[in-house]
Amino acid sequence: MESFFSRYRNALVLITLLLAQVIGLAVQVRRPGQAPGDKGGVLLIRAWVVGIVSPPERLLHATGLGIRGVWANYLDLIHVRQENRNLQEQLDQLRLEEASLAEDARQGERLQALLGFREKYIYKTVAAQVIGTAGTDQSHVLLIDKGSSAGIAPDMPVITPDGIVGKTRDVFDHTSQVLEISDATSGAGVVLEQTRIQGVLRGNTWGQPEIVNVSPDERIKAGEPVVTSGGDSIYPRGLAVGTVDRVVPEPDGTLVNVLVKPAANLSKLEEVLIIISAGSQLPAAMQQDLSDAQQRAADILAERLPSRADPNAPPTGGTGQNGPGQNGAGPNGAGPAAENPNAPPPLPPKPPPPIHPDHYSSSEVPQASDLVPGQRITSPEVEPENAAPAANPSGSKAAGAGASKSTGGTAGKIQGGSASKSEGSAAEKGKTGAGEAQKKEGSPKPTGTSATPGSAARPAPQGAAGQPGAGQAGPGQAGAGQGRAAQARPAPSTPPQTTPPQASPPQATPPQGRD
Amino acid sequence: MALMASSRHEVGTKSYPWLVYILAPVLAVGLQSLLSLHFGFFELIDLPLLVTIYYAIAKREPISATLVGAAIGIAQDALTHHPLGIFGISKALIGYTAASLGVRVDTENHGTRLLLTFGFTLGQAAVLYLLVRHMLGQPYAWHGFHELTGAAINALVGVILFALLDLTEQRE
The missing domain is CATH 2.40.10.340 (Rod shape-determining protein MreC, domain 1)
Structure with missing residues (x-):
């Protein structure tokens, strides 16, 4: 027996070693559904080997990187300025593209939330x-x-x-x-x-x-x-x-x-x-990036095309900026709603009022009751004190000013802008049409039509009209209602409303954007 | 019979500094991992296999060659996602065979080394194919031309590497 082992010692050692490794393989083979990764001794052996091999690899890799860094950062700098200019132009272009995609991203997020999808964002x-x-x-x-x-x-x-x-x-x-x-x-x-x-x-x-x-x-x-x-x-x-x-x-x-x-x-x-x-939530940093990108894109666009202003650009701050939560704020922007963190989300913007009056805007058309058969329609004189505030919520100069001052494109800005600037006009005249106008929230139709009778043209309850600062006092409600009405049916500039709101007959332009 | 050992010196075992026994396998596994990252063709070369073959034909001791082959193979396995033992089994077999052949053939000859390395590289590929494909049931690529090319490259690199390792031999 002893001679057998001594004679076949080499082969026996080989067979033993192979058998041990085969058994080891059988132990390691994973069954379906088993969690991935190794455990116990196998993981320990891997850790040892990696621990031995990786330090020299790190060292060599770092050395290579250092040599390459010296070459790339200090020696090989030909055409770097030109490349930098090209990259800057490319960056500007990408910012514009990013801004255009930002709204799509937000919309996609909202729609996915509605549909119950679970998008994974990288945090x-x-x-x-x-x-x-x-x-x-x-x-x-x-x-x-x-x-x-x-x-x-x-x-x-x-x-x-x-x-x-x-x-x-x-x-x-x-x-x-x-x-x-x-x-x-x-x-x-x-x-x-x-x-x-x-x-x-x-x-x-x-x-x-x-x-x-x-x-x-x-x-x-x-x-x-x-x-x-x-x-x-x-x-x-x-x-x-x-x-x-x-x-x-x-x-x-x-x-x-x-x-x-x-x-x-x-x-x-x-x-x-x-x-x-x-x-599953869009990270805050990404939201900020989107907002910043939109703002930068607006700046780039304004720089390149001064005649065009991006209505969707986020607010820049300062005068005229009335973001969400500032609905109904006064001129100082310090209304109660401005402090309300639960203010409604920003709404789409209202188009800016025309710079020069024209004969094609519906607001230039007088009331039907004022029309005389055969008479040529001309631009009527506007009397601010006769302007129907609620029926023409955005028709006031104040509203227009609010809109024009707002650099951002969110409705909240426009909404707040028109409300906050509505001293003596829409907000000053009362809270009319708040309920009706709120129905229009989220469905803006910037068609330039006037408010229709029986809705925004209804008189304000219990004499809210005429109260100075009603727009401010209606904390995000009255003013907001006005603003929303203005936003939902942005009217052109300075309509010739001459009749009291409750007597307001149908106007020449049919209502649009109604539910 | 030019390949057969003809003198006592040729069948005698060689000795190396102990540092070589440690550094050579570690360097082989480490360089294989590092160089494959930067040079894609390096995946065709199997430095740990070459070190195993050299150790086996130099020492001409089947048991130690088997053990060294198994150890180098398991270390190589540890860097892959395969279970430990795939390269361990194949290199243990190669080490044993190479040491057994080293007693019988003249391993100092470069032509012999070339042929041995070529054959052992193909042999290891065959063992790996059997183990991975038929024993573990995992996908394994066996492309004839690819294997032949790899064996030829390993044989050429092996001749150079063996000559370099010969320089570390401890002479009395």
């Missing part, structure tokens, strides 16, 4: 350097220099500004493994942007991502963008994945695989972002 990311790979083409794994100490956990999405990269796998204290989307064992829910075909993305044996098991569809064309669908509960929806490269039929011929050219350059990754926090 917080951690930037990390890629310091290594698995070193074999059979395993598309990256090693990054951030770990659990930076808040990273397994299964967090890893992205670049170009597109998604993969997700974190095993996380150690100061390093993490990232499984790329090009690996055959990865998976991501994606959707084709134009055809809206959904599928699962994973790497093929050549290391190229592909959407597997897709029903054949002739609409799938090369170049179509692919984005994340959010269905995998890992990647936020809408992140760029890549573009369709080509469609390859599966061997059985019933389904096809869509090869995807990744948006992120997976073979040349140096820095990545790990999304460590996401949520």
Whole structure:
């Protein structure tokens, strides 16, 4: 027996070692539904190896970066000024585009909230350097220099500004493994942007991502963008994945695989972002960015095209700025509603009044009762004291002034502006039409029509008319009602109202924007 | 029979400074990870395999070669997302075979080294294919031309690397 062991010692050692590793493999093989990631001794071995390998990699990577930084920041500066100018122009252009998209984003958010969708917004990311790979083409794994100490956990999405990269796998204290989307064992829910075909993305044996098991569809064309669908509960929806490269039929011929050219350059990754926090609400910083971008875009637009003012630009502050919550505020903007944090959201703007009176605006048409058959219609003289405030809520100069002074495009500004500036006109005349006008909230029709009888033209109850500062005293209510009426039916400048409100007959222009 | 060992010196084992025994595998695994990041073609080269082969044919001790191969393989596994043991099993087998062959053939000859490395690279790919595809049931790419190219490149790099490692040999 002893001679047997001594004779076959080498083979026995080999067999024992192989058997032990096979058993180890069997233990590590994951069953479906089992949580990803390694545990216990396996994780410990990985941590040891990574702990040994990563410090020299960090050192070499940092050295390379330093050398490259010296070259790029101090030596290779040719054409930097020109490039800077080009980038500045590009930035201005992007700000304009961003501002135009900001409203769409807000609208999309509101609609999604209505429909119950759950959009995931990126709250917080951690930037990390890629310091290594698995070193074999059979395993598309990256090693990054951030770990659990930076808040990273397994299964967090890893992205670049170009597109998604993969997700974190095993996380150690100061390093993490990232499984790329090009690996055959990865998976991501994606959707084709134009055809809206959904599928699962994973790497093929050549290391190229592909959407597997897709029903054949002739609409799938090369170049179509692919984005994340959010269905995998890992990647936020809408992140760029890549573009369709080509469609390859599966061997059985019933389904096809869509090869995807990744948006992120997976073979040349140096820095990545790990999304460590996401949520369903648009982050405050992003909201501020959108608002700022809109304002900057308005400035750029005003600078380039002085004759055009962006009505949707946010307020800049100062005189004439009457944001939400300032409805009914007085000239000082210190009305009670201005302090009300629960003020209604801003409403769409009212178009500015015409600079010069013309013969085409409906406001120039006199009351039907004043018309004489055969008489030529001319521009009537306007008597401010005869102007019907409620029937013509925005027709006063004050309202116009409020609107024209407002640089922003929100309705709240216009609304507050017209109310706050309505001394002696709309707000001064009373609270008429508040209830009716409030029905118009949110459905503005800037058609330039006057208020119709029986609605905003109804007299104010119990003599609110004539009370100075009624617009202010109606804390966000009377004034707001006026403002809303003005906003809902923005009237042209200075209508020739000569009759009391309750006797106001139908006007020449039919009402518009009514419910 | 040019490949057969013809002298006592050729079948004798070599010795190296202990630092080489530690640094060579660590550097092989580390450089493999680092260089593959910056040079895509480096994924075709398997530095840990080359170190395993060199150690086996230099020491000519199957048991130690098996153990060293298994250790290097497991370290390589730790950097991938595969279960530990895939490279461990394959490199243990390669180490054992290389050490066994090293007793019988002239491993000082560059041509022999070239052929051995070429064959062992293909052998490791075959073992990996069997393990991953048929034992674990996971996808594994086996592309003939790709494997042959990789084996040829490894053989060429191996000859150079072995010559460099020969310089560290401790001579009495």
